[in-house]
């Protein structure tokens with residue numbers, strides 16, 4: 001898993017990579033520019049467009065000059081807008097790329113900018129080298145980029161955006177941000193989403209090993225990390241090996257949440273799902289999910305189950321007794337969501353009963369009730385870390401980049417998912433997936449990670465077909481496709 005580093009650590013990482021690999025910093029810049037161009041030319045939506053590249057005096061500008069050369073050589077119509085006064089003041093690598101700029105590249109004066117036709121604006125003005133408050137002279141440039149009528153693609157980071165915190169004034173509002181090596185923390189904060197647009201990560205060959213020595217609790221979860229975390233089953237595995245789980249959820253009028261959770265657990269691979277429900281709701285569950293069993297009343301044999309999921313559609317009234325029974329009698333980690341979390345928020349003394357390494361899956365509203373309100377996402381992340389460490393629980397804070405906080409202080413940002421997943425029942429599906437993995441005998445940490453990643457990937461697959469027509473059931477149908485895609489058996 002990649003570490004997410006701070007602005008100053010990026011420079012040190014580059015230097016370390018350069019000393020290990022024998023590559024020069026200019027060669028590394030070339031790899032970054034080539035990586036960007038590979039992504040750019042694969043974008044069908046830009047096929048007929050020329051490009052207008054804004055370049056600053058630092059290495060972000062250097063990236064832009066290298067991109068200008070490579071795109072020109074590939075037949076793209078390129079114009080460059082130098083956003084510096086004196087080419088002699090360019091950084092070393094930017095200067096080398098300035099010298100290499102083909103004569104056919106048009107240089108445009110920012111103060112006399114006039115352009116015609118369909119253009120993509122590529123923002124290579126300021127990168128992670130930004131320090132302090134934006135200078136006065138940068139304002140017209142960023143204003144111009146933000147008023148540009150065509151698509152804007154920022155390279156490494158939208159110009160003006162700090163790399164590890166929430167925006168503090170003017171910054172480029174990009175449609176796409178193509179970042180190198182690993183995402184900067186600021187690119188993952190919801191407050192900055194309107195600046196970042198769609199986030200794309202381009203690998204520039206810096207080994208994960210190289211970043212190990214840098215101090216950071218933040219990690220970025222990618223597809224390549226997933227297969228090794230899965231348990232494999234064999235020819236002689238039987239349904240008991242795939243886990244027996246209990247889901248306590250559902251109430252009159254909210255049985256859908258439980259149904260989604262149960263179906264999701266089955267599609268994730270659970271062998272036996274039992275839904276613990278109210279007597280009155282037996283027909284609904286048995287009709288909607290014939291593969292599941294049902295139980296009601298007090299839970300007779302909790303020790304029979306490998307994991308328990310608590311909360312989807314449960315309601316809170318009259319549930320405290322059952323929640324207490326589960327927490328007192330079930331000694332292995334459980335998954336708590338929705339109304340299960342709301343009860344914990346109201347009766348904090350129950351928190352102590354939650355088995356260590358259990359997985360709690362709040363959205364921001366539930367988090368605020370359970371842990372407390374935060375003034376921004378950075379503060380929320382800090383509170384989540386503290387909560388996980390203190391209570392020895394795994395906290396899955398749901399959002400565009402769901403963050404998994406672990407009892408050892410690590411916080412893992414998920415990379416899979418799509419905006420189309422913001423739909424009713426999406427969280428119930430996640431609860432079913434995580435409970436399923438726990439029941440299949442995954443370590444709680446891996447159950448949370450695999451659940452979150454596959455859930456997002458199912459969203460991407462379903463979203464590609466259904467777009468804003470995606471409903472939670474589509475996520476469930478797409479779970480098996482995620483196994484095909486990652487070759488998990």
Ligand SMILES: NC(=O)C1=CN([C@@H]2O[C@H](COP(=O)(O)OP(=O)(O)OC[C@H]3O[C@@H](n4cnc5c(N)ncnc54)[C@H](O)[C@@H]3O)[C@@H](O)[C@H]2O)[C@H](O)CC1
Nearest residue numbers: 029057058059060126127128129130131133134135156180
């Ligand atoms: N491993 C990688 O990620 C690689 C990144 N590359 C690119 O390099 C930049 C970082 O380059 P650096 O030279 O350190 O800085 P910048 O170009 O981001 O910025 C320097 C530029 O900004 C001006 N400046 C600083 N503060 C302010 C301010 N407050 N207001 C206005 N202007 C400011 C400063 O004067 C300089 O002109 C990284 O983002 C990547 O794009 C490498 O190419 C490859 C490896």
Ligand SMILES: [K+]
Nearest residue numbers: 123126157159
């Ligand atoms: K930039």
